[in-house]
Amino acid sequence: MSMIADFYGSKSILITGATGFMGKVLMEKLFRTSPDLKVIYILVRPKAGQTLQQRLFQILNSKLFEKVKEVCPNVHEKIRAIYADLNQSDLAISKEDMEELLSCTNIIFHCAATVRFDDPLRHAVQLNVTATKQLLFMATQMPKLEAFIHISTAFSNCNLKHIDEVIYPCTVEPKKIIDSMEWLDDAIIDEITPKLIGDRPNTYTYTKALGEMVVQQESENLNIAIIRPSIVGATWQEPFPGWVDNLNGPSGLIIATGKGFLRSIKATSVAVADLIPVDTVVNLTLAVGWYTAVHRPKSMLVYHCTSGNINPCNWGKMGLQIMATFEKVPFERAFRRPNADFTTNNFATHYWNAVSHRAPAIIYDFYLRLTGRKPRMTKLMDRLLRTVSMLEYFTNRSWEWTTYNTEMLMSELSPEDQRVFNFDVRQLNWLEYIENYVLGVKKYLLKEDMAGIPKAKQHLKRLRNIHYLFNTALFLIAWRLLIARSQTARNVWFFIVSFCYKFLSYFRASSTLKV
Numbered sequence: 001m002s003m004i005a006d007f008y009g010s011k012s013i014l015i016t017g018a019t020g021f022m023g024k025v026l027m028e029k030l031f032r033t034s035p036d037l038k039v040i041y042i043l044v045r046p047k048a049g050q051t052l053q054q055r056l057f058q059i060l061n062s063k064l065f066e067k068v069k070e071v072c073p074n075v076h077e078k079i080r081a082i083y084a085d086l087n088q089s090d091l092a093i094s095k096e097d098m099e100e101l102l103s104c105t106n107i108i109f110h111c112a113a114t115v116r117f118d119d120p121l122r123h124a125v126q127l128n129v130t131a132t133k134q135l136l137f138m139a140t141q142m143p144k145l146e147a148f149i150h151i152s153t154a155f156s157n158c159n160l161k162h163i164d165e166v167i168y169p170c171t172v173e174p175k176k177i178i179d180s181m182e183w184l185d186d187a188i189i190d191e192i193t194p195k196l197i198g199d200r201p202n203t204y205t206y207t208k209a210l211g212e213m214v215v216q217q218e219s220e221n222l223n224i225a226i227i228r229p230s231i232v233g234a235t236w237q238e239p240f241p242g243w244v245d246n247l248n249g250p251s252g253l254i255i256a257t258g259k260g261f262l263r264s265i266k267a268t269s270v271a272v273a274d275l276i277p278v279d280t281v282v283n284l285t286l287a288v289g290w291y292t293a294v295h296r297p298k299s300m301l302v303y304h305c306t307s308g309n310i311n312p313c314n315w316g317k318m319g320l321q322i323m324a325t326f327e328k329v330p331f332e333r334a335f336r337r338p339n340a341d342f343t344t345n346n347f348a349t350h351y352w353n354a355v356s357h358r359a360p361a362i363i364y365d366f367y368l369r370l371t372g373r374k375p376r377m378t379k380l381m382d383r384l385l386r387t388v389s390m391l392e393y394f395t396n397r398s399w400e401w402t403t404y405n406t407e408m409l410m411s412e413l414s415p416e417d418q419r420v421f422n423f424d425v426r427q428l429n430w431l432e433y434i435e436n437y438v439l440g441v442k443k444y445l446l447k448e449d450m451a452g453i454p455k456a457k458q459h460l461k462r463l464r465n466i467h468y469l470f471n472t473a474l475f476l477i478a479w480r481l482l483i484a485r486s487q488t489a490r491n492v493w494f495f496i497v498s499f500c501y502k503f504l505s506y507f508r509a510s511s512t513l514k515v
């Protein structure tokens, strides 16, 4: 019997960010392992013309929830979508909903955040700091609350090389930052942002660090824990391998590479690619929720959910495996043949961006224009290169995260819980995981059918022939230009042409003789 599953069996759980990548997997696992749980409250906002109920319907009817429907047929009755907007200072929760949340909630999983690297500081502070503070304030008024689990990121202190499971203070207090956002105008905020974020690469990592400080300062008598995952990737095992539903982290780059848009990136092959499967993060999160509520540690614990220190994989190995999978299962309608060159050199990066990325995009747009269509490739390429440049910080460094608390927790679990809520990444086979990841991207993100693989392979062969033809034409043009200027080149050219001519004449003569 799983103690963790049993624990959640009778609880009312509040999840923020339930419509996000991690939130969906968290809900799925909760329902699958504890189908008797009382209720899951999810804080949702309407989005893209969809109401709360439509969004919920879409999630529950997705492939991810297929197994849940078997073990918990009345799952829709156990989810309560509550209107909330974390962009608003009071979270915009109605009075009635607030009363229900305050009186019933047993556990909170706070996953909502803006994960955009370049969000304006004001917005990132609102989502990742102020909303967290507001939620903590709500938590202090919940008489039945047993644990508050805050999802942060392993990169909140990416300005350090060695990171322990402790909160590192930022130079300016979160309270001061929150207050200043109220009276500073956008232009001034933009101006001071680089000074505030200091040696962190973006507003995301900075505001997640501020969020951790808020959690520490506002915890009062709450039972709180913080989880810091590294780069969250597709599912490893549960509910099935390779599930992914957004372009963040490596997923977008896998598409860009597989479709042949991106052929070279600035990355250090030997740097650790600290990926962690989303189901591993979810298993740790649920185990932490149980441990925090039942064992009530004296101080707030931080748990690192990383892979690099115990089962490292580097970008080089990852790139090779991604490419090997493209050979077996290519993506459909690729723009160019996939290629993944990793370079650390700035000059080489600029060179490849010009030759391998921008030039083909310009040529393709020229072709689109000639055929009366709207050019779009240059714009897409600019966006892609911007995204890649933002990820460069993470593909050219390695970090050391200690995982004492995570290991301690593993030793506290029963063998059954270690199996059902497995977060031991030592068992992860990277080659298998990456292959499933690429397959998952193809199936669940690109919605491509496996039956289209022969056609995709044929398309790649055609692209290879076009590539050869293009290179030959380019060589001949260059050569023609050269012989116009150099006597030696001209002599060599005439020698080759006369040689070919003689060879062809001999061939023709000998075949006439045979007849």
Ligand SMILES: CCCCCCCCCCCCCCCC(=O)SCCNC(=O)CCNC(=O)[C@H](O)C(C)(C)COP(=O)(O)OP(=O)(O)OC[C@H]1O[C@@H](n2cnc3c(N)ncnc32)[C@H](O)[C@@H]1OP(=O)(O)O
Pocket (backbone or CB within 6 Å): 115, 116, 117, 118, 153, 154, 155, 204, 230, 231, 232, 247, 248, 249, 250, 251, 252, 253, 254, 256, 257, 319, 322, 340, 383, 384, 386, 387, 390, 391, 394, 395
């Ligand atoms: C061989 C291969 C090696 C693989 C090698 C992998 C290295 C991978 C390192 C990861 C390292 C993370 C380490 C931190 C881990 C955390 O803790 S953070 C959580 C993860 N967060 C992220 O990854 C967020 C990154 N993304 C962003 O911040 C924003 O999307 C960007 C990059 C600033 C782009 O902003 P934008 O130009 O306004 O674009 P946005 O509106 O978001 O989207 C525009 C278009 O680009 C597309 N797009 C968005 N993001 C992406 C993307 N990542 N890729 C492609 N297209 C994208 C959108 O679908 C959209 O397309 P359309 O709908 O217009 O057709």
Ligand SMILES: NC(=O)C1=CN([C@@H]2O[C@H](COP(=O)(O)OP(=O)(O)OC[C@H]3O[C@@H](n4cnc5c(N)ncnc54)[C@H](OP(=O)(O)O)[C@@H]3O)[C@@H](O)[C@H]2O)C=CC1
Pocket (backbone or CB within 6 Å): 016, 017, 018, 019, 020, 021, 022, 023, 043, 044, 045, 047, 084, 085, 086, 087, 088, 110, 111, 112, 113, 114, 115, 127, 151, 152, 153, 154, 208, 228, 229, 230, 231, 232, 233, 246, 248, 249
């Ligand atoms: N993905 C990763 O690589 C990593 C993620 N993390 C952390 O994990 C957590 C979850 O990330 P992930 O699932 O990947 O992120 P997603 O971007 O997929 O999900 C973010 C969630 O937050 C919600 N949200 C954002 N703004 C608001 C708002 N104004 N009001 C209400 N809800 C809002 C989103 O709702 P909506 O659907 O309406 O937009 C969505 O449900 C975050 O805290 C992140 O910092 C940590 C390390 C790595």
